Each structure stands twice: as structure tokens, then as C-alpha cells.
Amino acid sequence: MRSADVVVALDVGGTGMKCALVRGDGTVLHAERHPTDAGRGPDAVVDTVLGVAEGLAGKARADGLDPVAVGIAVPGVIDEARGIAVWSANVGFRDVPLRDLAQDRLGLPTALGHDVRAGGLAEARLGAGRDAGHVLFVAIGTGIAAAHVVAGTAAFGAHGAAGEIGHILVRPGGPPCGCGRPGCLEAVASASAIGRRYSALAGVPTSAAEVADRAAAGEPLAADVWREAVEALADGLATGQALYDVETVVLGGGLARAGARLFDPLRAALHERMTFHREPRLVAAALGDEAGCLGAALLALDSMEK
Numbered sequence: 001m002r003s004a005d006v007v008v009a010l011d012v013g014g015t016g017m018k019c020a021l022v023r024g025d026g027t028v029l030h031a032e033r034h035p036t037d038a039g040r041g042p043d044a045v046v047d048t049v050l051g052v053a054e055g056l057a058g059k060a061r062a063d064g065l066d067p068v069a070v071g072i073a074v075p076g077v078i079d080e081a082r083g084i085a086v087w088s089a090n091v092g093f094r095d096v097p098l099r100d101l102a103q104d105r106l107g108l109p110t111a112l113g114h115d116v117r118a119g120g121l122a123e124a125r126l127g128a129g130r131d132a133g134h135v136l137f138v139a140i141g142t143g144i145a146a147a148h149v150v151a152g153t154a155a156f157g158a159h160g161a162a163g164e165i166g167h168i169l170v171r172p173g174g175p176p177c178g179c180g181r182p183g184c185l186e187a188v189a190s191a192s193a194i195g196r197r198y199s200a201l202a203g204v205p206t207s208a209a210e211v212a213d214r215a216a217a218g219e220p221l222a223a224d225v226w227r228e229a230v231e232a233l234a235d236g237l238a239t240g241q242a243l244y245d246v247e248t249v250v251l252g253g254g255l256a257r258a259g260a261r262l263f264d265p266l267r268a269a270l271h272e273r274m275t276f277h278r279e280p281r282l283v284a285a286a287l288g289d290e291a292g293c294l295g296a297a298l299l300a301l302d303s304m305e306k
């Protein structure tokens with residue numbers, strides 16, 4: 001790429017979009033944030049996404065830069081080969097040909113990807129996993145999802161649903177999961193699940209961050225809830241390691257902000273579960289909430305190379 005070449009990158013969530021103009025080396029030249037307002041319906045969200053992308057391309061040209069491609073990351077089930085957002089609960093997409101719509105609107109080659117896989121791609125190539133060839137990025141927030149990145153490429157699976165580690169069964173007969181089955185990892189160990197569990201037992205609304213604080217302060221109930229979640233998460237990661245045999249596991253999302261209160265007991269619990277499998281390095285994500293947007297830029301850059 002020439003020094004003036006940039007890609008337009010958008011990370012679309014149910015609440016907001018993180019957007020940027022990014023050079024080929026990953027340098028962010030300009031960043032913006034916009035509301036998604038998914039409650040308006042999927043057609044309105046598509047119009048917003050395309051309008052913001054078009055505005056960023058115009059901003060680039062006004063600054064003497066040349067937008068050469070677009071990368072868009074969205075949640076849900078994504079058919080990356082065909083550029084279709086198959087299904088997304090967060091933004092209401094159902095079989096939306098978002099890649100073609102963006103190409104037609106902007107006249108630029110466009111890549112469409114999954115938000116967590118895009119974040120994992122960025123962490124593996126630019127962030128906490130950049131020194132490892134095999135990385136499992138696990139985002140723990142409202143739900144739990146993962147991206148398996150090998151040699152800088154994230155696998156998306158035969159049907160666009162690779163990495164749904166949150167739906168590994170870890171507690172048969174456990175709490176109900178949004179997918180309809182009880183006992184999934186994200187029904188026990190996600191930030192929202194931790195908050196729900198404590199709130200149900202204590203009778204007061206409480207967030208996962210507050211549970212972590214109370215557990216660290218020695219409150220028995222909070223300590224029990226936190227320990228249950230850590231043990232379940234260790235079971236899920238041990239299963240992931242058996243499947244993927246990675247060098248590094250990168251934890252991101254809101255729960256990872258608990259720092260040592262999460263990582264210290266989780267490392268110990270994961271170590272106990274290792275038999276003949278090599279124990280992966282367990283680290284915190286380095287790119288924060290910019291990972292998805294940077295990953296979208298990488299998708300655009302990779303599509304140009306291909």
C-alpha cells in the first residue's frame with residue numbers, strides 16, 4: 001500500500017459502532033463512534049452503517065488520503081465467504097448481504113466478518129497474542145465467544161459459527177442459556193451470568209464487577225459465586241485447549257478487567273485440568289474495545305491481498 005492509502009473500518013454492535021481510518025501497518029489515523037440504535041430495525045441499521053462508512057471515505061479524501069477498501073465486523077452468524085450477515089440478535093440482521101451493499105454504495109472492495117473473530121484477529125496480530133502462531137481469543141461479557149487464530153488467520157467454520165465456546169456444556173442441568181439449553185459456559189461464567197447468580201441469591205441487583213470486589217473483600221457469598229464461575233470457565237478453556245492446542249489464550253471483554261482477581265485463580269484452575277495437553281499462556285487482551293475495529297481493518301487489508 002502507498003503511504004496515502006487507508007481502509008475504512010467499522011465494528012458494529014447493538015448499541016454503538018466504533019469506526020476508523022487505518023493504514024496498512026495498523027496505525028489509526030482517525031477514529032469515530034456512532035450510535036447503532038438497533039431498536040429502529042435492521043434496515044435502519046444498514047442505512048446507518050453504510051452512511052457512516054461513506055462519511056469516513058469522504059473524510060479520508062478530504063484529508064488527502066485514498067480509501068482503498070472497507071472492513072465491517074458485526075455480531076451473530078456471518079457467512080464471510082459470501083459476505084452475508086446470516087443472523088444477529090443484537091442488530092436484527094437476517095440474511096443481509098452487507099458486503100455487496102457496501103461495495104455498491106461506496107464503490108470499494110469490502111470484507112465482512114464476525115466481531116469476535118475480528119477482535120481475535122487483531123489481538124493475535126497486533127495485540128497480546130502477536131508473538132504466538134496459535135491463539136485462542138475469548139471475549140467474556142454479556143456472553144462468551146471465541147476466535148481461533150492460526151498464523152494470523154481466524155477460522156470461521158463451515159457455516160460461519162466457529163468459536164462459539166460459550167455454548168460448550170459445562171454444567172449439565174445448570175442455569176438456562178439463551179440458546180435454549182441449560183448449563184452452557186456462558187450461562188455460568190459470563191459477566192451477566194455472574195451478576196444474575198449473585199443477585200438471585202442475595203436478593204439485590206449486582207454486577208459481576210461488584211461480585212469480584214466483594215469476593216476480594218472476603219464476602220463468603222460473593223466468593224462462592226466467583227469461584228463457581230472461575231471453575232466453569234476453567235472447564236471451558238480446558239475443553240478449548242483439548243480442541244485447539246494453542247500457545248496463548250487471550251481473555252478480553254468486560255470480565256477480563258477484573259485483572260488478577262480473575263487471572264490468578266483461573267490460571268491455577270486451568271493448570272489443575274491439564275494432563276497430557278500443553279498448558280497455554282493465559283494473558284489479558286491488550287487492545288481494549290478497539291480490537292474489533294482494528295480487526296475489521298485487517299479483514300479489509302487481507303481481502304485486498306487475496
